[in-house]
Amino acid sequence: MSKAVTSLVTGAAGFIGSHLAERLLDAGHTVLGLDVFADYYPREVKERNLVRLRTHPAFRLLEVDLTQAGLDTIVSEADCIFHQAGQPGVRPSWGKDFDVYVDGNIRATQRLLEAARHSRRLRCIVCASSSSVYGDTDDLPVRETSLTRPYSPYGVTKLAAEHLASLYHANFRLPTVALRYFTVYGPRQRPDMGFHKFIRAALQDEPILIFGDGEQTRDFTYVADAVEANWLAQVPEARGQVFNIGGGSRVSVNQVLATLEEILGRPIRREYRPPQPGDVRHTWADTSKAERLIGFRPRVSLREGLERQVASLRGR
Numbered sequence: 001m002s003k004a005v006t007s008l009v010t011g012a013a014g015f016i017g018s019h020l021a022e023r024l025l026d027a028g029h030t031v032l033g034l035d036v037f038a039d040y041y042p043r044e045v046k047e048r049n050l051v052r053l054r055t056h057p058a059f060r061l062l063e064v065d066l067t068q069a070g071l072d073t074i075v076s077e078a079d080c081i082f083h084q085a086g087q088p089g090v091r092p093s094w095g096k097d098f099d100v101y102v103d104g105n106i107r108a109t110q111r112l113l114e115a116a117r118h119s120r121r122l123r124c125i126v127c128a129s130s131s132s133v134y135g136d137t138d139d140l141p142v143r144e145t146s147l148t149r150p151y152s153p154y155g156v157t158k159l160a161a162e163h164l165a166s167l168y169h170a171n172f173r174l175p176t177v178a179l180r181y182f183t184v185y186g187p188r189q190r191p192d193m194g195f196h197k198f199i200r201a202a203l204q205d206e207p208i209l210i211f212g213d214g215e216q217t218r219d220f221t222y223v224a225d226a227v228e229a230n231w232l233a234q235v236p237e238a239r240g241q242v243f244n245i246g247g248g249s250r251v252s253v254n255q256v257l258a259t260l261e262e263i264l265g266r267p268i269r270r271e272y273r274p275p276q277p278g279d280v281r282h283t284w285a286d287t288s289k290a291e292r293l294i295g296f297r298p299r300v301s302l303r304e305g306l307e308r309q310v311a312s313l314r315g316r
Contacts, residue, residue, distance in 0.1 A: 004058070006030045008078035010112065011085030012061060013037065013046035015188050016128065016181075018053060020082055020227045025056050027231070032077060033061045038104070040088065041191050049188050066108035071115035081125045082230055083112060086161070089192060090132060090278040093154035105157035106164070113168045113176070124175045125165070126233045129242070131182040131219070131283050133159040141219075141250075141286040144180075144242050152278030162242065175239040179229055182246040182285045186223035186305055187312035195220075195256070195306070198268075199313050202260060207269040214254035214272065217282045221247035222300035222308075232294040241293065246285025249302035259303055263310055 007024045011017035012033025021031050033053065037043050053059045062074070066085060075081070087093075087104030109127065116122055132155035133148045150156045165176040185195040201208045229245040232238075261268050290296035300308075 004028060004030045005079045006032060006077055007080045007082060008032045008034065008075065009082045009084060010034045010066065011083075012053070013050050014084060015049070015190050016184060016223060016226055017082075017084035018049035018188060019223050020084060020230055021053055021059065023227045023231060024082075025053070025058055030058045031060070032074070033059065034064045034066070034074070034085065035061065036065045036085070037063060038087070045191060066111055067103045071111060072118060075112070075115040075119050076121075078119070079121055079123055080234060081112070081116060081122065083109065083125065083127045086128065086158070088154075088190065090152045090154045091276050093152055093157070094277060098153050101154060101157045105154075106160045109161040109164050113164055113174065116174055117168065117172050122175060124177065124234045124239070126177045126179060126230050127161065127165045129162045129178045129180045130155065130158040131180055131244070131246075131285065133162065133180060134283070136280040138282075140282060141284040142244065143286045144244055144289055151280050154278065166240070166242070169240040175236075177233045177238045177240075178242045179226075179233060179245045180242065180285075181226055182219040182221050182244065182283055184221045184223055184226045186309050188223070189309065194253075195309055196313070198257065198260060199310055202264055202268045203313060205269075207271045208257065210253060210270055210272050211279060212253075212272070212275040214257070214270070215252050216279070217250050217252050217284070219246040219283050219285045220249040220251070220256075220302055220305070221245060221298065222305035225298040225300055228299070229290065229294070229296050232296050235294055237293050243290040243294065243296070244285040244287050245290060245296065246287050247298045247300070247302070247305075248287070249298075250284045251302060256302075256306070259306055260310070263303070263307055
């Protein structure tokens with residue numbers, strides 16, 4: 001019998017990381033999860049994400065700070081690394097908190113890549129990037145060759161991390177891949193993210209805060225599709241590449257709220273506020289490169305994904 005593949009998932013207690021760890025376990029991988037349990041949102045939220053994982057015999061979790069810990073021994077156990085850890089959030093990335101973003105998104109990535117450089121068994125390092133690297137652009141849909149001009153400090157740090165992955169591939173032939181996620185949503189979405197806040201407020205009959213006129217658009221990506229992109233990115237053809245990962249659901253915030261009203265069967269109260277610094281007007285992914293090279297195609301429609309997220313929050 002062949003030896004099980006061991007996958008290292010950073011940010012394993014987070015939104016995407018916990019779903020990805022489950023997907024890898026279902027595929028027969030042994031999974032080593034890392035998480036620092038940062039205080040960006042309550043630890044109890046992450047602990048809920050881990051409920052299924054903690055009961056699986058092929059899963060092990062280490063509470064590790066990637067910016068401080070010795071990583072060589074940890075990385076030496078892995079055949080594949082899925083680097084989902086990072087400091088999230090566009091709006092909080094200004095001012096004195098920028099150092100947190102430099103540590104969480106740049107320094108942590110560099111230290112992980114440096115440790116990976118000494119591994120003899122790695123066959124892929126898939127790094128989570130963001131559509132924020134494109135900034136506020138009218139060149140839509142954006143392609144991987146489109147100009148990268150971040151519109152927030154968060155976007156700057158994600159682009160820097162992505163460049164680090166590329167240069168470690170170019171200089172040391174590390175099998176790195178970068179996935180530019182476009183607004184991922186679904187069950188376990190972080191409590192600071194839009195859909196989570198919208199649904200929670202609607203279920204409690206509270207007004208939803210909308211920054212801007214609501215006509216800003218996003219290419220919303222269901223979490224299972226983002227996870228599948230990570231799985232597909234293990235192939236040799238992906239090495240050294242950057243891919244847009246979008247859900248094919250580019251709609252306005254107002255349209256999202258209208259869909260939620262249909263799902264919930266009642267009107268939603270809205271409060272409109274001025275736009276926030278760093279918020280871009282539109283995002284829209286051209287995913288043809290990912291389809292061509294790794295076979296990625298989003299499967300879950302926006303309505304179906306919203307229904308699943310509503311059901312998940314109602315269940316809590």
